[in-house]
Amino acid sequence: MNLRATEIAEDFNFLPEKDRLQLLLEFSENLPPLDPKYGEHPELLERVEECQSPVFIAVDGTADQIRLHFSAPQEAPTTRGFASVLHSALDGLSAQEILDTSDDFPSALGLDKLISPLRVRGMRGMLARIKRKTRELNS
Numbered sequence: 001m002n003l004r005a006t007e008i009a010e011d012f013n014f015l016p017e018k019d020r021l022q023l024l025l026e027f028s029e030n031l032p033p034l035d036p037k038y039g040e041h042p043e044l045l046e047r048v049e050e051c052q053s054p055v056f057i058a059v060d061g062t063a064d065q066i067r068l069h070f071s072a073p074q075e076a077p078t079t080r081g082f083a084s085v086l087h088s089a090l091d092g093l094s095a096q097e098i099l100d101t102s103d104d105f106p107s108a109l110g111l112d113k114l115i116s117p118l119r120v121r122g123m124r125g126m127l128a129r130i131k132r133k134t135r136e137l138n139s
Helices: 003-014 017-028 036-040 077-090 095-099 117-137
Strands: 056-061 066-071
Touching: 003 017, 003 077, 017 077, 056 117, 066 077, 066 117, 077 117, 095 117
Parallel strands: none
Antiparallel strands: 056 066
């Protein structure tokens, strides 16, 4: 895993289980606003069907630097938290660094016992789409 993803996972796992959800909520408050380009052209966003809440992503950039864009509702803090964790861990990395990110990164956060499998599946869906879109950009 890249250094940022490793540090985020370490931060989560350093905390007692009961405090990990609070950290996820703090991440949810720091999800960057959607780039106006995508707000004006929502057709450029892709829905993450695995998420219970309506989450949309866009991936753009070059092989040297991939940019991630998320739209997730304020009233879905868990989902926003997952999106923000992925943004913090992956945004601005090279395509190869993103593709090298473990598919198991969501489990590395130590939230599996605290959050329903359906919600963790949503984060896995986000990561899978990011990787697929990254591959498409660089093919």
